[in-house]
Structures are given as structure tokens and as C-alpha cells.
């Protein structure tokens with residue numbers, strides 16, 4: 554059985570994709586370059602489930618793209634809960650705001666248009682229940698360091714694309730200038746030994762790393 558067939562079976566035996574997300578997925582594929590960056594049906598349902606379990610009051614997302622994961626994560630928000638999401642590309646702003654409004658979430662979502670490093674410096678007073686790191690992979694370690702001490706004990710950090718198309722595996726032959734893959738590998742290795750988090754790497758889609766925040 555192929556990986557594709559298994560994923561299709563899993564899609565068909567999971568909660569159906571909500572209509573607004575299906576519309577966003579279709580629009581993303583029709584109108585944007587690299588539509589595969591969007592989270593998509595199955596992983597979106599996983600993010601929704603995790604959010605429902607945590608019932609977060611405060612969520613941080615680094616890397617919004619079209620807002621697909623933003624809407625999925627928002628499904629589990631506590632009453633009056635809030636998401637801060639950061640996107641560096643201003644061309645994405647109007648679409649994100651349109652879909653956040655269509656989901657009835659305008660008062661629950663703050664979209665920051667800017668570089669994540671700059672925006673995170675403005676959010677140092679926040680305490681996060683749930684963090685989703687999904688921007689420029691070369692900065693996974695930097696973003697982790699910037700936010701990990703603001704995640705409450707028992708909170709969850711999720712990092713996407715940690716398998717990086719299989720290139721994260723040590724046997725994969727790397728080109729000399731492949732700095733992204735080196736950064737992904739270094740980050741994945743680092744968190745194995747960081748006492749502030751307990752890691753679980755889910756080998757689904759492009760790899761989703763769950764990091765439970767300890768009290769350390």
C-alpha cells in the first residue's frame with residue numbers, strides 16, 4: 554500500500570474538512586505559489602484536536618501563509634481566547650483577514666505583518682498555552698529560544714516540517730550550501746536534550762514535532 558493511499562484512507566476516516574477551510578484550500582491552490590505550504594485537511598484536523606484538548610487562552614503562530622492553520626488552531630480556543638499570528642509577506646494580509654472575518658474570528662485573531670524576530674520582541678510580556686512554529690525553517694532554533702520561556706508549564710510547542718522532505722535524516726547526502734537542512738537537523742537534535750521540553754516527533758506529512766513544556 555502506498556503512502557498516498559494510506560493518507561487518503563486516513564482523510565476519509567477523519568472529521569471532514571470544514572467548508573470554509575475547503576474553500577481556503579482551493580483558493581490557495583488556484584492563486585498562490587507553493588500552495589503545499591498550507592497545512593491542509595488531515596494535519597489541520599490534528600491541530601484542531603490538539604487545540605481542543607488544551608483549550609488555550611493564548612496561541613502564537615509564527616508563519617501564517619493563508620491562515621489555514623490559524624483557523625484550525627482557533628477551533629479549540631477557550632472563551633475569549635486569542636491568537637497572535639505573524640506573517641512577513643504583506644501580500645498575504647488581505648486574504649488572511651478575509652478568512653478570519655468569514656470564520657467570525659476577527660476579535661480573536663491579531664495578525665502581525667512583519668518579520669517574526671521583530672514581532673516577537675514586542676510580545677515578550679505574553680504567556681503562551683500553544684505555539685506553532687511554521688515559518689522560515691532556518692530560524693526554527695532562534696524562534697524556539699525566543700518563545701520557549703514564555704510557554705507555560707504543560708503548554709505545547711508544535712514545529713512543522715521537521716523531516717524536511719526526508720533531508721533531516723542523517724544519511725541523506727547534503728549539498729554544501731543547504732543551510733536550511735543543517736538548521737532543521739541542528740534544531741531537532743537540540744531539543745532532545747533541552748530540559749524545558751519533552752519531544753515527540755510525529756512522522757506524519759512532513760514531520761510534526763510536539764514539544765511539551767516542562768516546569769524547568
Ligand SMILES: C[S@@+](CC[C@H](N)C(=O)[O-])C[C@H]1O[C@@H](n2cnc3c(N)ncnc32)[C@H](O)[C@@H]1O
Nearest residue numbers: 590591592616618621622641668669687688689
Ligand atoms: C509554511 S508557511 C506557513 C503555513 C501555515 N502555518 C499553515 O499551516 O497553513 C510559512 C510562512 O512563513 C512566512 N515567513 C517566512 N519567514 C518569515 C519571517 N521571518 N517572519 C514571519 N513570517 C515568515 C512565509 O511568508 C510563509 O507564508
